[in-house]
Amino acid sequence: MRSAWLVFALVPVISAFYLSKRDELLFRSWAAQHNKDYNTEEYYQRLQIFTENKRRIDKHNAGNHSFTMALNQFSDMTFDEFRKAYLWSEAQNCSATKGNYLSSNGPHPDSVDWRKKGNYVTPVKNQQSCGSCWTFSTTGCLESVTAIATGKLVPLSEQQLVDCAQDFNNHGCYGGLPSQAFEYIKYSKGLMTERDYPYTAVEGICVYKPLLAAAFVKDVMNVTVYDEMGMVDAVATHNPVSLAFEVTADFMHYHQGVYTSTECHNTTDKVNHAVLAVGYGQENGTLYWTVKNSWGSSWGIDGYFLIERGKNMCGLAACSSFPVV
Numbered sequence: 001m002r003s004a005w006l007v008f009a010l011v012p013v014i015s016a017f018y019l020s021k022r023d024e025l026l027f028r029s030w031a032a033q034h035n036k037d038y039n040t041e042e043y044y045q046r047l048q049i050f051t052e053n054k055r056r057i058d059k060h061n062a063g064n065h066s067f068t069m070a071l072n073q074f075s076d077m078t079f080d081e082f083r084k085a086y087l088w089s090e091a092q093n094c095s096a097t098k099g100n101y102l103s104s105n106g107p108h109p110d111s112v113d114w115r116k117k118g119n120y121v122t123p124v125k126n127q128q129s130c131g132s133c134w135t136f137s138t139t140g141c142l143e144s145v146t147a148i149a150t151g152k153l154v155p156l157s158e159q160q161l162v163d164c165a166q167d168f169n170n171h172g173c174y175g176g177l178p179s180q181a182f183e184y185i186k187y188s189k190g191l192m193t194e195r196d197y198p199y200t201a202v203e204g205i206c207v208y209k210p211l212l213a214a215a216f217v218k219d220v221m222n223v224t225v226y227d228e229m230g231m232v233d234a235v236a237t238h239n240p241v242s243l244a245f246e247v248t249a250d251f252m253h254y255h256q257g258v259y260t261s262t263e264c265h266n267t268t269d270k271v272n273h274a275v276l277a278v279g280y281g282q283e284n285g286t287l288y289w290t291v292k293n294s295w296g297s298s299w300g301i302d303g304y305f306l307i308e309r310g311k312n313m314c315g316l317a318a319c320s321s322f323p324v325v
């Protein structure tokens with residue numbers, strides 16, 4: 001870090017004159033905060049991307065939107081880079097999900113938050129640079145469902161799913177679906193703990209040891225495609241549910257408030273990120289889902305986000321599922 005700063009100090013700032021001094025100072029303090037260590041060429045490239053992101057964020061925040069944006073750990077990346085590092089690249093066909101979850105039709109409470117009902121939700125995790133969100137959505141859901149059933153909240157292994165669940169149409173760091181991961185756990189007869197099969201963020205050889213299985217799946221419940229009321233019913237009457245939706249460039253910079261987008265699609269074939277709905281509510285006249293993400297706890301609202309509910313926003317009702325234990 002120290003040597004990199006020396007290089008920065010020696011490079012004439014004039015070469016990036018179209019950027020203001022203020023932009024550059026902000027970039028330097030952001031880079032220090034996020035332990036970024038660039039070479040000179042990278043420094044100017046990242047400074048430019050950072051500044052473009054910052055302008056987008058400022059413009060958005062100056063408008064009248066239901067959510068705000070902020071700088072975060074992704075602020076020196078273009079959306080294209082972000083997409084390759086963090087989202088699915090293998091298309092997932094959610095329409096294949098034939099719903100077997102039977103909704104009770106309510107009535108349902110106005111708001112639910114499984115984090116407040118007891119010790120049912122593990123701390124936010126970080127998938128790092130690997131499109132393994134589907135494994136975090138899967139473990140998050142199974143952790144909660146198991147804790148609700150047994151009273152014991154145990155962090156479960158994403159790596160087992162990254163390394164071992166390929167036969168169920170999953171692709172390690174290149175994507176997968178929670179419903180297919182639950183099927184894998186059901187047929188492989190268990191999932192190990194995070195401690196016994198730790199996360200590495202790269203696909204490796206499957207070293208699943210059935211004797212160390214700590215969580216089990218008896219059955220997989222798929223909510224019918226686009227049945228968002230069915231998702232409300234499941235969260236209100238059973239447990240948190242896994243869902244997938246389409247992340248577009250604006251979501252990278254999400255800070256707080258209820259996320260809505262006109263950039264994303266509401267179809268089954270565009271979803272590229274899986275997460276976990278731990279509750280829902282209503283604020284300022286807007287219905288929303290409370291969702292646990294897997295980009296660390298410094299992103300969004302302590303690692304969570306709110307997204308508009310009731311409109312199949314960004315296809316979030318396209319492939320929702322949860323396990324029965």
Ligand SMILES: *[C@@H]1O[C@H](CO)[C@@H](O)[C@H](O)[C@H]1NC(C)=O
Pocket residue numbers: 064065
């Ligand atoms: C901001 O948007 C909200 C909801 O769309 C609207 O009710 C409010 O009047 C708007 N405020 C301004 C200052 O435009």
Ligand SMILES: *[C@@H]1O[C@H](CO)[C@@H](O)[C@H](O)[C@H]1NC(C)=O
Pocket residue numbers: 093095096
């Ligand atoms: C997606 O699944 C549907 C229903 O099973 C099928 O008709 C369609 O061909 C599939 N699309 C792709 C791209 O696999």
Ligand SMILES: *[C@@H]1O[C@H](CO)[C@@H](O)[C@H](O)[C@H]1NC(C)=O
Pocket residue numbers: 096097098099100177179180183220221222
């Ligand atoms: C649930 O979805 C998974 C994967 O999408 C599928 O393999 C399974 O057959 C579905 N289960 C039911 C009962 O429809």
Ligand SMILES: *[C@@H]1O[C@H](CO)[C@@H](O)[C@H](O)[C@H]1NC(C)=O
Pocket residue numbers: 066067257258283284306
């Ligand atoms: C609701 O509005 C208040 C006041 O404008 C704001 O502070 C709060 O963040 C809003 N809540 C949501 C969920 O957008």
Ligand SMILES: *[C@@H]1O[C@H](CO)[C@@H](O)[C@H](O)[C@H]1NC(C)=O
Pocket residue numbers: 226266311312
């Ligand atoms: C998708 O959005 C369009 C336009 O708003 C709407 O007409 C359609 O019903 C939506 N489809 C689904 C499945 O939510």
